[in-house]
Amino acid sequence: xxxxxxxxxxxxxxxxxxxxxxxxxxxxxxxxxxxxxxxxxxxxxxxxxxxxxxxxxxxxxxxxxxxxxxxxxxxxxxxxxxxxxxxxxxxxxxxxxxxxxxxxxxxxxxxxxxxxxxxxxxxxxxxxxxxxxxxxxxxxxxxxxxxxxxxxxxxxxxxxxxxxxxxxxxxxxxxxxxxxxxxxxxxxxxxxxxxxxxxxxxxxxxxxxxxxxxxxxxxxxxxxxxxxxxxxxxxxxxxxxxxxxxxxxxxxxxxxxxxxxxxxxxxxxxxxxxxxxxxxxxxxxxxxxxxxxxxxxxxxxxxxxxxxxxxxxxxxxxxxxxxxxxxxxxxxxxxxxxxxxxxxxxxxxxxxxxxxxxxxxxxxxxxxxxxxxxxxxxxxxxxxxxxxxxxxxxxxxxxxxxxxxxxxxxxxxxxxxxxxxxxxxxxxxxxxxxxxxxxxxxxxxxxxxxxxxxxxxxxxxxxxxxxxxxxxxxxxxxxxxxxxxxxxxxxxxxxxxxxxxxxxxxxxxxxxxxxxxxxxxxxxxxxxxxxxxxxxxxxxxxxxxxxxxxxxxxxxxxxxxxxxxx
Numbered sequence: 001x002x003x004x005x006x007x008x009x010x011x012x013x014x015x016x017x018x019x020x021x022x023x024x025x026x027x028x029x030x031x032x033x034x035x036x037x038x039x040x041x042x043x044x045x046x047x048x049x050x051x052x053x054x055x056x057x058x059x060x061x062x063x064x065x066x067x068x069x070x071x072x073x074x075x076x077x078x079x080x081x082x083x084x085x086x087x088x089x090x091x092x093x094x095x096x097x098x099x100x101x102x103x104x105x106x107x108x109x110x111x112x113x114x115x116x117x118x119x120x121x122x123x124x125x126x127x128x129x130x131x132x133x134x135x136x137x138x139x140x141x142x143x144x145x146x147x148x149x150x151x152x153x154x155x156x157x158x159x160x161x162x163x164x165x166x167x168x169x170x171x172x173x174x175x176x177x178x179x180x181x182x183x184x185x186x187x188x189x190x191x192x193x194x195x196x197x198x199x200x201x202x203x204x205x206x207x208x209x210x211x212x213x214x215x216x217x218x219x220x221x222x223x224x225x226x227x228x229x230x231x232x233x234x235x236x237x238x239x240x241x242x243x244x245x246x247x248x249x250x251x252x253x254x255x256x257x258x259x260x261x262x263x264x265x266x267x268x269x270x271x272x273x274x275x276x277x278x279x280x281x282x283x284x285x286x287x288x289x290x291x292x293x294x295x296x297x298x299x300x301x302x303x304x305x306x307x308x309x310x311x312x313x314x315x316x317x318x319x320x321x322x323x324x325x326x327x328x329x330x331x332x333x334x335x336x337x338x339x340x341x342x343x344x345x346x347x348x349x350x351x352x353x354x355x356x357x358x359x360x361x362x363x364x365x366x367x368x369x370x371x372x373x374x375x376x377x378x379x380x381x382x383x384x385x386x387x388x389x390x391x392x393x394x395x396x397x398x399x400x401x402x403x404x405x406x407x408x409x410x411x412x413x414x415x416x417x418x419x420x421x422x423x424x425x426x427x428x429x430x431x432x433x434x435x436x437x438x439x440x441x442x443x444x445x446x447x448x449x450x451x452x453x454x455x456x457x458x459x460x461x462x463x464x465x466x467x468x469x470x471x472x473x474x475x476x477x478x479x480x481x482x483x484x485x486x487x488x489x490x491x492x493x494x495x496x497x498x499x500x501x502x503x504x505x506x507x508x509x510x511x512x513x514x515x516x517x518x519x520x521x522x523x524x525x526x527x528x529x530x531x532x533x534x535x536x537x538x539x540x541x542x543x544x545x546x547x548x549x550x551x552x553x554x555x556x557x558x559x560x561x562x563x564x565x566x
Contacts, residue, residue, distance in 0.1 A: 001022060001471040002067075004066065005065075006063075007064050009063065013041075014499075014502075017504070019506075020473065022467075022471055023471065024464050024467035024472045024474065024485045025474070025487045025488075026476055026485040026489070027489050027490075029491035030492075031477075034493060035475045039112070042064075042112065042443060044080045045102065047090070050086065050088035051082070052082070052085060055082055060084050061082065064080045070108065071440065076093060078090075078105065108440070111426075121429070127379075128352075128396065130359075131352055132352070134359045134362075137351075140347060144344045144345050145392040150337050151337040154330065175316050175317050178299075178313055182295060182299065182310045185295055188303075189303055192293075192296075202281060205275055205277040209272050209275045212268045213272045216268040220265035220269075230258070342395070349383055352381055356379035356380070356381050363425070367425065370451070370462070371455035371458075372421065374406045376403040379400055380400075381397075383395050383396055399412055427466070430466055440470050441470065442472050444473070444474040447474060447476075451478075456478045460478070460481040460540065464540075478519070479519040480536070480540070483533075484540045488507045488515065489504055490511075513537060516537060517529045517530045
């Protein structure tokens with residue numbers, strides 16, 4: 001979830017901050033106010049292409065920073081800087097990150113709809129995920145994935161056993177050398193941490209000895225030792241308690257405090273006598289740490305990885321030494337695992353074939369309500385016979401084909417849909433087949449393009465329903481959508497000292513009524529229009545049960561709800 005966004009010196013934006021809420025957030029404002037610039041800013045955080053043209057005139061650097069809560073509940077801070085020379089840098093939690101790392105992170109946190117370079121729907125290899133989610137039964141999908149991994153593991157073992165004698169000898173020599181290298185050091189799990197702690201004590205031995213002796217003297221053996229003085233205190237307390245019973249509780253604590261202090265004194269004396277500088281032991285610890293560090297650099301990063309590598313070498317050596325009889329056994333195991341995988345994959349493929357037809361029909365119905373009444377959808381399945389095309393998803397490839405207008409042939413969705421159409425297709429798909437556990441940020445930029453009336457109301461209901469599962473951020477010009485928002489922000493463009501400046505504000509109820517009225521009627525807002533805006537807000541914000549019912553009717557199940565953070 002996108003919790004906070006800070007944009008500085010980006011195009012018409014000088015400084016803008018937004019604190020977004022769970023649920024449906026809408027951005028409204030006049031054309032040219034900078035709404036698309038704000039989406040461009042999020043696109044940059046998602047690894048989008050940077051350009052010097054994005055930097056505000058007269059500034060050296062544009063920066064965008066966001067705070068996300070990921071679905072697991074961890075806070076992630078992402079920052080992108082673009083210089084006036086066109087160079088850019090990205091950061092994740094204040095650590096320098098590549099644009100690839102930003103894109104990978106954004107894939108988990110954000111889905112942009114309307115900006116083609118960030119559309120997950122434009123990656124046809126992901127269409128199979130939507131179909132599998134629509135099936136509503138993760139069991140067969142998981143069975144296929146497990147079957148594939150088990151089959152590939154045996155294939156890898158079998159292939160190692162089929163090496164020619166020369167290659168097998170070379171691989172054996174390398175594995176033997178690595179095993180001996182690890183065994184010479186003979187690392188023990190957690191040994192490096194224990195040695196580091198011991199080294200800290202050895203380096204500070206003289207200081208530790210002095211501090212322990214001083215503490216022992218002050219507590220037990222000095223002229224004014226604390227335990228000696230405490231004896232006087234206990235006698236005085238006993239005299240006080242004999243007169244005033246309120247001191248009795250403190251006298252009773254003597255038997256607990258005195259033994260604890262005596263134990264501490266004994267430990268300090270023993271510690272001081274045992275802690276002495278030992279250059280020989282310190283050198284031995286340093287040498288051992290160096291040997292462990294060399295292993296970690298080669299086989300690590302940690303000792304656990306080194307020990308795992310040692311175990312893997314044993315398996316590899318056993319495989320390389322397999323006899324012909326063992327090779328035949330591997331062939332039989334590979335064949336059995338392959339057949340088991342194929343049986344599960346074919347069964348899943350049959351489920352997908354039936355599910356593809358249902359998903360296509362449901363999408364057509366759903367898109368008709370979203371102002372695409374003549375749209376035809378075909379979810380196509382292709383089976384692969386060659387093993388090199390098989391994956392953890394099975395033996396199928398899935399692609400969605402679309403014909404938005406009458407008379408047009410069905411073509412791949414990735415080649416023909418406009419930004420607004422893609423947004424509506426994704427909106428329908430998210431309702432019918434959610435491919436994640438929720439908690440992401442879904443951004444819709446063009447979802448209301450070319451629609452109005454009942455279609456706009458249907459789009460608003462879908463967005464409102466999605467907001468119960470994911471955070472939704474939507475730029476809109478339609479009052480039917482804005483009225484359903486959990487949080488409403490307006491962007492305003494003004495001129496200050498001859499410079500264009502975009503500002504953003506979250507609207508309270510009164511300001512929201514005025515903004516919705518402006519969206520209905522324009523600049524002149526009459527009392528009648530204002531009353532209509534109030535009524536629209538009242539009815540649409542109160543219609544969440546309607547949108548949940550609509551979602552349940554389409555998908556066969558209610559939308560998944562996710563707990564929200566304030």
